[in-house]
Amino acid sequence: MKKHKSLLLLLTLILAIGTVLAGCGSNNKNDDQSAKGDNGKPKEQVFRMNFASEPPTLDPGQSQDNASNTVINAVFEGLARKGTDGEPVPAVAESWKISEDGLKYVFTLRKDAKWSNGDAVTAKDFEFAWKRVLDPKFTPAPPYVYQLYYIKNAEAYNLGDIKDANEVGIKATDDHTLEVTLENPTPYFLNLMSFQTYYPIHSSAKDNDKWATKPETLIGNGPFKMSKITKGQKIELVKNDQYWDNKSVKLEKVEMSIVNSSATELSSYRNNELDYAGQPTGSIPTDQLNAVKKELPEELNIKGISSTYFYVFNTTAKPFDNVNIRKAFSMALDRKAITEKITMAGEIPAFGFVPPGIKGVKEEYRTEVPDTYFEENLDEAKKLLAQGMQEEGYTTLPEVTLIHNSDDRHKKIALAVSDMWKKNLGVEVKVQNQEWGVFLKNRQNLDYQIARSGWGADYNDPMTYIDMWTSKSGNNDSGFKNEEYDKLVNEAYSSSDNAKRMEMMADAEKILVQDNQVVLPLFYYSNVSLVKPWVKGLTLDYKGDIDFTRAYIE
Incomplete structure (x- = not known):
């Protein structure tokens, strides 16, 4: 597949140096000047953004989505x-x-690290948090528990093969020393230390399973603390004066509105009611993107990121328990038309699961392993559909529904895709919008046929895309189980030869995408966002996660 070289270069640059968002110039004004200056700039150190959906959880041990993680981080x-x-x-x-x-990591904790209530953060808080996630009795089962399996005996304890948590390779030898022993050398283990599943939890969570739902019990140790939650409307954070590096935190408050309308979000931005609009927590209407490019060229940011937009099949539900029918649905789509006419933000059509920008052996993984696992071929798609229907004894397909979470962009993509299936395969597909929390539960419970999904890198290695599809992964919402796939992942975990690791992960990706078509890749993401010129120090990482903890208003 041809790839746009400039986008690939941009992805590489994002990985190398990060991205600092800034703009210059806006003539928009707002009638309400009580908290803003004449040009709409906040008079105080307040940063305002929008969430298209309410975070399902603020418990780092249960989080798995962008909305939750943005607050948790x-x-x-x-x-x-x-x-x-x-x-x-x-x-x-x-x-x-x-x-x-x-195999052994010894972390020395700083003595001035504190929780937002003034308690000292200790190594025991990390040991408690990690073993809490691994506890077989912890419910609901954490989706990212497998991310701790790098630690010695972690998987065995989580699966009940080992009963004593003390046998897990996590030990606080004193208040400021944490010793971690791994099963195998893991070159990206340090990168995981900034991942939410590895965050500490305050000991008060032991006796309160609702601790993460109220500001007064949500005790954190980060740059900000929760001050207000108005369900379905707003989240407010304020600077945490107990944070060890609070001198580097200039914002006094972060206001997060919750409005599930990209048009309203853009209108609020234009009216200087928001300082940031767009991904990863919101979106800009695609049908207004060209107008925004002309109106706010200095404030608009379109950047390639290492994330994949895809649909996932429930491989246990009819008719998608048949691999030929899954392949037919995937091959019948025109991805170029979707990116050029629907999304229109420089996305790259995807024919694999691992996106550009992820490290390989010497170059990017996607450069070393081209995503040529399948091709769009309408004639072949029709043949595969007919073959699959014959295998299942269908004269007509069972009713098919594609679900997506509430978002204008997801809806437009889904409607375009369903229209292609009707035109190219003669198949009627119902498109159903679902509230984010309901949508997640239905996906996790395999209560769907086809579902929208997206995945961004948790760390800079292809494994972050590959191990989520093992039979033991809490993020595997497809029902797919494959012994050969699991074996390849386990062997890649244990190998210290990076070239062999990449080869095994490439073989696993082939099983996932080419042989079984568990996922239907659509495109590799770009981040589309607007940021006011007075916001400085705001950053996006290589997968598009926003970091406002060191941002400020100038």
């Missing part, structure tokens, strides 16, 4: 945090040592 902090180049820098841990064999 401000309220909590791990042993390390992402630097401007995307690489880990000291956070709660002031330093660490790694054994020569790569």
Whole structure:
């Protein structure tokens, strides 16, 4: 498949140096000047953004979506945090040592790290949080529990093969020292220390399963703390004066509205009611994108990111328990038409699952392993559909429904895709919009046939896209189980030969996309957002996550 070279270069640059968002110039004004200056700029250090959907959880052990993580990443902090180049820098841990064999990590925690209530953050808080996620009795089962399986005996304890949590390779030897022993050398383990599943939890959570739902019990250790939650309307954060590095935090408040309308979000931005609009928590109407390009060229940011937009099949539900029918649906779509006429923001049509911008052996993984797992071929799609229907004894397909979460952009894409299926395959597909929390539960419970999905890198290695489809992964919402796939992932986990690791992950991706068509890749994301000229220090990482913790108003 041809790829746009400039976009690939941009992805590489994002990985290398990060992205600092800034703009210059806006003539928009707002009648309400009580909290704003004459040009609409906030008079105080307040940052305003919108969420298209309410975060389903603020518990780092249960989180798996952008909305939740955006809040969690401000309220909590791990042993390390992402630097401007995307690489880990000291956070709660002031330093660490790694054994020569790569199996043992000793983290030394800074003594001035505190919780928002003034308690000291200790190594025991990390041990508690990690073992809490691994506890077989912890419900609902954390979707990212497998992300802790790198730790010695973690998987065995989580699956009940080992009963004693003390046998897991996590040990607080004193208040400021955490020793972690791994099953195998893991080159990207330090990157995981800034991932939400590895965040600490305050000990008060032991006796309160609702601790993450109220500001007064949501005790965090990050740059901000929760001050207000108005369900379905607004979330408010304020600066955490107990944070060890609070001198680097200039914003006094972050206001997050919850409005599920991209048109309203854009209108609010134009009226200077928002300082930021667009992804990853919101969106800009695609039918207004050209107008925005002309109206606000200096404030609009369109950047390639390492994330994939795709549909996932429920491989246990009819008619998609048949691989030929899955392949037919995938091959019958025109991805170029979707990116050029529907999304219109420089996205790259996808024919694999791992996006550009992810490290390989010497170059990007996607450069070394081209995404040529399948091609769009209408004639072949019709043949495969007929073959699949014959195998299942169908004269007509069962009713098919495609579900997506509430978002104007997702709806437009889904309607375009369903129209292609009707035109190219003669198949009627119902499109159904669902509220985010309901949508997630239906996907997790396999209560769907085809569902919208998206995935951004948790760390800079192809494994972050590959291991989510193992039979034990809490993020595998497809019903797909394949022994060969699991074996390849386990062997890649244990290998210290990076070239062999990449080869095994490429083989696994082939099983996922080409052989079984578990996922239907549509395109590799770009981030489309607007940022006011007075906002400085706002950053996006290589997968498009927003970091406002060191931002400020100028």
